[in-house]
Amino acid sequence: MQSPRLLLGYLKANWYIYACAILAITVANVVQSLYPRVLGDFTDTLQAGGITRSAIIDSSRKLFLIGITFGVLAGIGQYVVMRLGRRFEFVTRQKLFAHFTRLSENYYSKNGVGKMLSYVMNDVTSVRESISMGINQTTNAVILIISVMVMMSLSSIPVYLILVCMIPLLAIPFVVVLFGPMIRNRSMKVQESLAKMTETAEEQFGGIRVTKKFAVEPIMRGRFGQTVDRIADNQLRLVRMSSIFQALLPFLGGLSLIIAIAFGGYLTIQGSITIGHFVALTLYLRMIVNPLQQIGNVINTMQRSRASLVRLNNMLSVQPDIREIDGAKPLASGASDIHIRQLSFAYPGADQQALRNIDLTVASGKTLGIIGKTGSGKTTLVKLLLRVYEPPEGTIRIGGDDVRSTTLASLRSQIGYVPQDGFLFSTTIRDNIAFSNRGISVEKVEHAAKQAQIYTNIMEFPEGFETKLGERGITLSGGQRQRTSLARGFLKDAPILVLDDSVSAVDAVTETDIIDNLRTSRRNKTTIIIAHRISAIKHADEIVVMDKGTIVQRGTHDQLLAQKGLYASLYAIQEEGTRNAEGKA
Numbered sequence: 001m002q003s004p005r006l007l008l009g010y011l012k013a014n015w016y017i018y019a020c021a022i023l024a025i026t027v028a029n030v031v032q033s034l035y036p037r038v039l040g041d042f043t044d045t046l047q048a049g050g051i052t053r054s055a056i057i058d059s060s061r062k063l064f065l066i067g068i069t070f071g072v073l074a075g076i077g078q079y080v081v082m083r084l085g086r087r088f089e090f091v092t093r094q095k096l097f098a099h100f101t102r103l104s105e106n107y108y109s110k111n112g113v114g115k116m117l118s119y120v121m122n123d124v125t126s127v128r129e130s131i132s133m134g135i136n137q138t139t140n141a142v143i144l145i146i147s148v149m150v151m152m153s154l155s156s157i158p159v160y161l162i163l164v165c166m167i168p169l170l171a172i173p174f175v176v177v178l179f180g181p182m183i184r185n186r187s188m189k190v191q192e193s194l195a196k197m198t199e200t201a202e203e204q205f206g207g208i209r210v211t212k213k214f215a216v217e218p219i220m221r222g223r224f225g226q227t228v229d230r231i232a233d234n235q236l237r238l239v240r241m242s243s244i245f246q247a248l249l250p251f252l253g254g255l256s257l258i259i260a261i262a263f264g265g266y267l268t269i270q271g272s273i274t275i276g277h278f279v280a281l282t283l284y285l286r287m288i289v290n291p292l293q294q295i296g297n298v299i300n301t302m303q304r305s306r307a308s309l310v311r312l313n314n315m316l317s318v319q320p321d322i323r324e325i326d327g328a329k330p331l332a333s334g335a336s337d338i339h340i341r342q343l344s345f346a347y348p349g350a351d352q353q354a355l356r357n358i359d360l361t362v363a364s365g366k367t368l369g370i371i372g373k374t375g376s377g378k379t380t381l382v383k384l385l386l387r388v389y390e391p392p393e394g395t396i397r398i399g400g401d402d403v404r405s406t407t408l409a410s411l412r413s414q415i416g417y418v419p420q421d422g423f424l425f426s427t428t429i430r431d432n433i434a435f436s437n438r439g440i441s442v443e444k445v446e447h448a449a450k451q452a453q454i455y456t457n458i459m460e461f462p463e464g465f466e467t468k469l470g471e472r473g474i475t476l477s478g479g480q481r482q483r484t485s486l487a488r489g490f491l492k493d494a495p496i497l498v499l500d501d502s503v504s505a506v507d508a509v510t511e512t513d514i515i516d517n518l519r520t521s522r523r524n525k526t527t528i529i530i531a532h533r534i535s536a537i538k539h540a541d542e543i544v545v546m547d548k549g550t551i552v553q554r555g556t557h558d559q560l561l562a563q564k565g566l567y568a569s570l571y572a573i574q575e576e577g578t579r580n581a582e583g584k585a
C-alpha cells in the first residue's frame, strides 16, 4: 500500500475493539473445526459397535454445542466489525468534506465537483467494504484453515497423507502474487472512470437548461454514453480477472479433496487407515474449500479497495494553495482602509499577467468604483483582496496589515463579497439571505431584503421568506437571484463591501434605488463597486478605469468625464443607449 495513513490511523484508533471482535470470531472458528472430529469419532463408534442410543445423544449434544457457540460468537464478532466499518465510512466522509472546504478555488477550477463526489461515494464505500468484509472473512477463513490443519495433525491421520493432500494448496501464494497487482490496476481504472462519470453527470445536470434550450440532448446523451461505456469496459476487464482469480482458489481446494478421496480411499481399502479417519480427512478438506473461496473474495476486494485507498490518501494529501503562515494574526477588527502597491499577478499556468503594477488606495469609509472592459482584471483584483488567489507578499494591506500575514477567517469575515451570479442554496430565501449568520433576527433579514429591492418580490410568494429555492434558486428570475444575493451582502454589513457587477441584471430604476440604499447604509464604510454601467459607480469617491490588467484612468466621475479616454467614451455610448431607449419608449 502506497500511503495507508487513512486506514492505519483508523485501525490503530480502534484496535482494541477489533481485537475483541477478532477474538470472538477466532474462538467461533476453533470451535467449528471440532465438527469433523465429532463426526469421525461417531463413524468409528458406528463401525465398532453399531448404532447406539447413547452414541447418537452424545454426538448430537456435541454438534449442538458447537453450532450454538459458533453462531453466537461469530455473530457478535461480525456485528462489531461491520459497525466499525460503517463508522469508518462516516468519519472518512467528514474528513474528506473538511479537507475539500480547505482547498482553493484554483483546485476546483481544475477538478470538477463530480470528481470530489466520487471520492466521497465510491472510494469510501469500497474501502469500507474491504475492512468490514475483509476482517470478518479473513479471520473466519484463516482461523478455520489453521484450526483444521491443527485438528488434522492432532488426529491420528497419517502425516504423509495430509501432506500429499495439501500439495495443490502450495500454489495459492503464487496465484495471489500473480493476480493481485493486475486486479488492483484494473480497479484503479474502474474507480477513475466512475469518477469521470460522476463529473460528467454533475456537469450535464448543471447545464441541463442550456442543453434543452439548444435542443442538443442527443449530443449530450452520446457524450454521457461514452463515459458509461468506458466504465462498462473497465468493469468487464476487472470482472474477468477477478472471476478467474476467485475460481482458482476453490479449484485448488477441490484438487486436494480429489487427492484425499483417491489416495485416502485407497489407504482405507488397504486397511492402512480407518473409515473414521477417511471420513474426517475428507470433511476437513471439504471444510477448507469455503474458507479458500472466502480468501479469494477478500483478496479481490482488498485489491480493489487498495486502489480506492491510494486515491483517498492522495486526495487527502493535496495541500491547499492558500495557507496561513505560521503565526498569522487576525486582521484588526473593523480595519477597512486598503492599500495596494505594485500589484502584478498571473493565474497559475497562465502565460500572461491578469494584473500589472496596480497602485490603489481606498481610505476607510470611502467608495471606490471600478469599471473596465470585460477581462480587464476587475474580479481578479477582488479575488486577491479576499485571498482566493495568493497576492505577492506586501502588495495588499488592510488596516496596515499585509493580507498574507492575517488569518483567512478574519480577513474574509471583514469583507462582504457579492458576485455577479451569487450561488443560492436549496433552502429558504431567509436562510439564503442570513447565510453569514443564521441566527440573525427576521427584522434584519427583511431590512436587508428591502435594501436590495427584493422584499416586495419575496412577499409575493405564498410562503414569503420561507419559500424554498430549488437547485440554484430555480424558482427565482435572474434579477431576483442577483438581488437575493445582494441582500446577503447587505446583511453581512462588513467593514468592507465588494459588489462585483452585482446589479447588472436589474433594470435602471431598481439599480438607482439599490445604489441610493447602498449610499445610505454604507455611509462611512468602505465599499468597492465593480460595474459595467457608469450609473452604478458615478457617485463613488474615486473611480478607476481598468484595461488589460492595468489602471488606465482614475478620478471622480466629473474629473473622468472631463478627460478624453475610455471612461468618457463609455459614458457617451451608455448615454446614447439610454436616449435611444427613452426615444423608443
Ligand SMILES: Nc1ncnc2c1ncn2[C@@H]1O[C@H](COP(=O)(O)OP(=O)(O)OP(=O)(O)O)[C@@H](O)[C@H]1O
Residues within 6 Å of the ligand: 109, 347, 348, 350, 354, 372, 373, 374, 375, 376, 377, 378, 379, 380, 381
Ligand atoms: N481562474 C483563472 N485562470 C486563468 N485565467 C483566468 C482565471 N480567471 C480569470 N482569468 C483571466 O484573467 C483575466 C482577467 O479576468 P477577470 O475575471 O479579472 O476580468 P474582469 O475584468 O472581471 O471581467 P468581466 O468584466 O468579464 O467580469 C482574463 O483574461 C481571464 O481570462
